[in-house]
Amino acid sequence: MTGPLLLAVESSCDETGIALVEDGRRIHANVVASQVALHAPTGGIVPEVAARAHLRWIVPVLDEALVTAGVTMADVDAVAVTYGPGLAGSLLVGINFAKTLAWAHRKPLVPVNHLEGHVYAGWLLDPGDAERESPPFPLVALVVSGGHTFLVEMRDHLDYRYLGGTVDDAAGEAFDKVGRLLGLGYPGGPAISREAEKAVARDRVFPRAWLGDSFNVSFSGLKTAARRIVAHARADEGLPADEREGALPDRVVAELAWGFQDSVVDVLTAKTIRAAEEVGARGIVLGGGVAANAALRARISGEAEARGLAMVIPRPGLCTDNGAMIGAAGARRLAAGVRAGLDLDARPSLPLARPAAR
Amino acid sequence: MTAGGPILLIDTATTRAVIALGGPDGALVEQRGWLAGYRHGEELLARIDGLLADRGIATAELGAIAVGTGPGAFTGLRVGIATAKGLAHALDVPIVGVASGIALLDAALAAPAAAPAPAAAPAPAQLVLLQPAGPNDRVLTRRGERPAILPGGTDPDIRPGERLVAVDLAGRADEDAVALGEAAVDGLAAAMLATAAGRLAAGDADDLATLVPEYVTLPRGVRMPPTDAGVEVSGSQPRAERS
Ligand SMILES: [Zn+2]
Numbered sequence: 001m002t003g004p005l006l007l008a009v010e011s012s013c014d015e016t017g018i019a020l021v022e023d024g025r026r027i028h029a030n031v032v033a034s035q036v037a038l039h040a041p042t043g044g045i046v047p048e049v050a051a052r053a054h055l056r057w058i059v060p061v062l063d064e065a066l067v068t069a070g071v072t073m074a075d076v077d078a079v080a081v082t083y084g085p086g087l088a089g090s091l092l093v094g095i096n097f098a099k100t101l102a103w104a105h106r107k108p109l110v111p112v113n114h115l116e117g118h119v120y121a122g123w124l125l126d127p128g129d130a131e132r133e134s135p136p137f138p139l140v141a142l143v144v145s146g147g148h149t150f151l152v153e154m155r156d157h158l159d160y161r162y163l164g165g166t167v168d169d170a171a172g173e174a175f176d177k178v179g180r181l182l183g184l185g186y187p188g189g190p191a192i193s194r195e196a197e198k199a200v201a202r203d204r205v206f207p208r209a210w211l212g213d214s215f216n217v218s219f220s221g222l223k224t225a226a227r228r229i230v231a232h233a234r235a236d237e238g239l240p241a242d243e244r245e246g247a248l249p250d251r252v253v254a255e256l257a258w259g260f261q262d263s264v265v266d267v268l269t270a271k272t273i274r275a276a277e278e279v280g281a282r283g284i285v286l287g288g289g290v291a292a293n294a295a296l297r298a299r300i301s302g303e304a305e306a307r308g309l310a311m312v313i314p315r316p317g318l319c320t321d322n323g324a325m326i327g328a329a330g331a332r333r334l335a336a337g338v339r340a341g342l343d344l345d346a347r348p349s350l351p352l353a354r355p356a357a358r
Numbered sequence: 359m360t361a362g363g364p365i366l367l368i369d370t371a372t373t374r375a376v377i378a379l380g381g382p383d384g385a386l387v388e389q390r391g392w393l394a395g396y397r398h399g400e401e402l403l404a405r406i407d408g409l410l411a412d413r414g415i416a417t418a419e420l421g422a423i424a425v426g427t428g429p430g431a432f433t434g435l436r437v438g439i440a441t442a443k444g445l446a447h448a449l450d451v452p453i454v455g456v457a458s459g460i461a462l463l464d465a466a467l468a469a470p471a472a473a474p475a476p477a478a479a480p481a482p483a484q485l486v487l488l489q490p491a492g493p494n495d496r497v498l499t500r501r502g503e504r505p506a507i508l509p510g511g512t513d514p515d516i517r518p519g520e521r522l523v524a525v526d527l528a529g530r531a532d533e534d535a536v537a538l539g540e541a542a543v544d545g546l547a548a549a550m551l552a553t554a555a556g557r558l559a560a561g562d563a564d565d566l567a568t569l570v571p572e573y574v575t576l577p578r579g580v581r582m583p584p585t586d587a588g589v590e591v592s593g594s595q596p597r598a599e600r601s
Contacts, residue, residue: 017593031592031593032591032592033590033591034589034591035589036590037588038588038589039588048432048573048582049582051436052570052573052582052585055436055440055569055570056567056570056589057591059443059447059567060567064591064593068593089433089436092399092436096399096403096436096441096444097441097444098444099441100443100445101444103403103407104448104449105448317593322593342403343404344399345400346399
């Protein structure tokens with residue numbers, strides 16, 4: 001071992017994740033119990049159902065992680081846990097479980113912001129991966145998920161300057177809503193990406209909300225436009241307005257999915273690249289569930305490469321919520337002397353900011 | 359099988375959080391309660407730490423964890439059960455989930471406030487428990503029946519001869535029912551420890567993984583799916599690959 005081994009717990013939304021991460025980089029185990037299928041029938045997350053599933057799965061996930069890593073709690077140097085932002089009931093399960101493990105095993109407890117976890121996923125190495133350079137500072141990080149869409153500048157570890165973000169919906173929410181409009185079900189992101197791949201004609205244009213020179217983005221106008229464009233497409237196909245009464249032909253669904261995705265990818269890429277140039281960044285880190293989107297990954301990497309910027313995008317399984325990203329961020333916080341007491345509680349609206357040592 | 363060491367009890371189903379230590383036989387050694395409101399998580403572990411320290415008991419000496427499963431406040435139940443699971447896992451001791459609602463009825467029955475009034479003595483089946491569930495609804499617990507949800511504005515149908523035990527409903531239920539509720543909360547730890555010790559002696563501990571709280575309210579139109587439905591665990595080697 002070259003650095004501390006962290007047990008990291010994530011339960012802020014609908015994934016129960018527990019990981020063992022060495023030195024903030026090397027994954028020894030990263031087990032995730034995903035509730036995506038559990039919430040599909042309701043087309044979104046029901047907090048009470050999510051919290052109960054966390055309680056049901058947290059012990060098996062912990063056991064699986066310890067077995068996979070081949071360690072016991074005695075080998076662990078600290079316990080890290082997400083304490084916000086997220087769903088209060090879901091956060092409480094992970095927080096109180098992690099807090100109790102840390103107390104009973106006499107390990108330091110490190111509180112981690114879920115959003116910085118998404119950024120720090122960029123530092124992770126899978127078991128067996130060759131060593132590689134860490135993302136270079138200064139950098140710009142774009143986090144895009146079902147709940148969040150924002151850009152930050154980092155000049156050093158744990159140092160965040162907010163550059164801009166969504167003024168209304170998160171990108172992932174827009175994907176879910178348009179996915180529903182197109183009859184693709186929940187969650188919308190992977191379904192839209194899959195359909196967009198199949199588009200033969202790539203000429204459907206959805207509007208872009210540039211919001212001037214700011215680094216802010218807006219998706220509510222795009223959502224409204226999508227409703228109008230889908231309605232027109234249905235009329236063109238001679239279908240009734242109600243999307244439950246007859247599905248659009250696959251070809252049209254694919255074209256519309258491509259057009260919508262292209263609008264989101266275009267705006268996110270342009271804002272991120274401009275932010276990187278303006279702050280003199282040496283690299284870009286992409287994170288969050290929407291960063292699993294293949295079109296976004298390809299476009300932003302291409303643009304970054306053309307400008308000689310280092311581009312860091314974790315593999316899709318590390319972009320969606322997981323414990324390893326909390327272990328990566330937790331190691332930085334541990335090194336900075338950040339600790340939580342036994343009174344650690346959920347902070348559903350926790351902002352991303354430099355943590356204070358304690 | 360008995361606990362083999364002191365039983366630590368946690369109940370967070372009501373706004374008054376309760377922790378207690380019992381002997382392996384379930385006899386109450388000491389209980390501590392505090393008004394947690396809906397923020398049970400802030401104090402629970404520090405209070406447990408304090409209770410064990412004051413009694414000179416090391417965590418490793420504990421023989422079992424007993425925890426209230428509700429019905430009651432969602433927030434509290436999550437905190438209590440997540441903490442109990444963490445403890446049972448860390449200490450490698452059995453866990454017993456005890457229905458807090460039935461334990462409150464047991465406690466009310468044993469309370470002096472339930473002593474036979476000259477007119478009528480309540481029989482066990484005649485006590486029914488009323489608690490808030492969420493901001494508007496209430497939940498009614500009858501022995502031998504599943505807890506029933508009372509949507510906001512609905513009155514409980516109290517059957518002839520039944521007597522109400524009201525918890526967390528001061529000012530919103532009859533004084534007599536509220537007083538009996540307070541007595542029930544005072545006796546909750548003893549009632550739960552007795553139940554837990556009985557279950558442990560019978561070798562009837564719960565499965566640490568699958569123990570979940572008793573939920574009775576959900577948003578309109580949402581049904582609680584089966585406990586194991588819709589969850590996929592990934593990220594480790596397939597089981598077959600392990601020796
Ligand atoms: Zn996330």
